[in-house]
Amino acid sequence: MAKIQILGSAAAEGIPAAFCNCRVCTEAWKNGGKDIRMRTAYKLNDQVRIDFGPDSLAQEYKYQLHSERLKHLFITHSHEDHFYLDLLNYRMPGFSVVEEDNILNIYGNPGVIRAIQRFFWEKSYDRFNGDYKKFRLNPVTLEPFQPVVLEDQDMEFYPVKADHMIGVGTEIPMCYIFRIGSSWGMIANDSGYFREETWAFLEKRKFKLDLMINDCTGGLLDIERGHMSGKYVLDTKARLEKIGSVTAETQYYINHFSHNGQATHTELEAKFNPYGIQVAYDGLEIEF
Numbered sequence: 001m002a003k004i005q006i007l008g009s010a011a012a013e014g015i016p017a018a019f020c021n022c023r024v025c026t027e028a029w030k031n032g033g034k035d036i037r038m039r040t041a042y043k044l045n046d047q048v049r050i051d052f053g054p055d056s057l058a059q060e061y062k063y064q065l066h067s068e069r070l071k072h073l074f075i076t077h078s079h080e081d082h083f084y085l086d087l088l089n090y091r092m093p094g095f096s097v098v099e100e101d102n103i104l105n106i107y108g109n110p111g112v113i114r115a116i117q118r119f120f121w122e123k124s125y126d127r128f129n130g131d132y133k134k135f136r137l138n139p140v141t142l143e144p145f146q147p148v149v150l151e152d153q154d155m156e157f158y159p160v161k162a163d164h165m166i167g168v169g170t171e172i173p174m175c176y177i178f179r180i181g182s183s184w185g186m187i188a189n190d191s192g193y194f195r196e197e198t199w200a201f202l203e204k205r206k207f208k209l210d211l212m213i214n215d216c217t218g219g220l221l222d223i224e225r226g227h228m229s230g231k232y233v234l235d236t237k238a239r240l241e242k243i244g245s246v247t248a249e250t251q252y253y254i255n256h257f258s259h260n261g262q263a264t265h266t267e268l269e270a271k272f273n274p275y276g277i278q279v280a281y282d283g284l285e286i287e288f
């Protein structure tokens with residue numbers, strides 16, 4: 001049995017969003033609990049996580065994550081709500097004590113790796129010479145659809161193409177299909193309705209997902225490209241069922257919510273639960 005923890009369930013602004021006085025944010029302040037959402041990230045175990053946003057330190061305190069144990073960090077894309085580079089700077093001697101053999105592997109698309117390089121050049125001036133050893137970091141460039149096997153964890157990851165950051169540079173954000181032991185899951189936030197290449201890959205490889213986590217940034221609104229929500233979540237589930245990737249046994253969740261999606265946690269449940277879709281929230285642990 002595999003396990004995953006939702007460390008954050010919000011889109012970029014968080015809920016309640018900073019400075020915001022909209023109905024959803026006002027409700028969130030009033031309701032607390034599942035309506036309070038930090039930026040999206042996932043813990044697979046002590047040593048493996050997906051995404052590392054600006055709430056990472058707060059999540060670490062709240063869920064006792066112990067980032068000194070982190071060995072493998074998979075990044076979906078370089079938007080700052082998923083990859084907050086300033087925190088990585090604190091792996092430098094003088095800021096933290098990190099043993100020489102404690103290497104953190106960071107996996108990302110070429111845009112993510114470029115962002116890491118640019119950040120350290122700009123931040124570290126003459127101290128950084130393309131030498132990540134000082135930071136005990138090892139950036140690993142991912143190719144879409146090419147698996148990464150973590151022998152030490154009994155895990156494997158397949159990065160697949162999302163439809164996000166459209167018209168912004170050349171970066172192609174990734175969703176991840178992954179295996180933990182004998183369980184299979186997929187995390188697709190900031191995905192948009194999947195690209196046809198991704199559908200073709202899912203169909204060809206005949207993945208049988210025990211867990212699906214689907215982008216629902218726009219909540220009750222019907223958003224298709226860049227992000228996904230509303231009827232496109234339902235379309236995605238139906239198509240995944242049609243190709244056999246999702247069955248009645250699959251635990252199907254939505255995550256990565258914006259306050260602009262017009263819905264509180266209860267309202268999201270009212271809309272999506274009748275379709276066999278659960279609504280994620282901060283701290284939720286799922287066994288699959």
Ligand SMILES: [Zn+2]
Nearest residue numbers: 011012081190
């Ligand atoms: Zn996002």
Ligand SMILES: [Zn+2]
Nearest residue numbers: 020022025259
């Ligand atoms: Zn708001």
Ligand SMILES: [Zn+2]
Nearest residue numbers: 077079164190
């Ligand atoms: Zn994004």
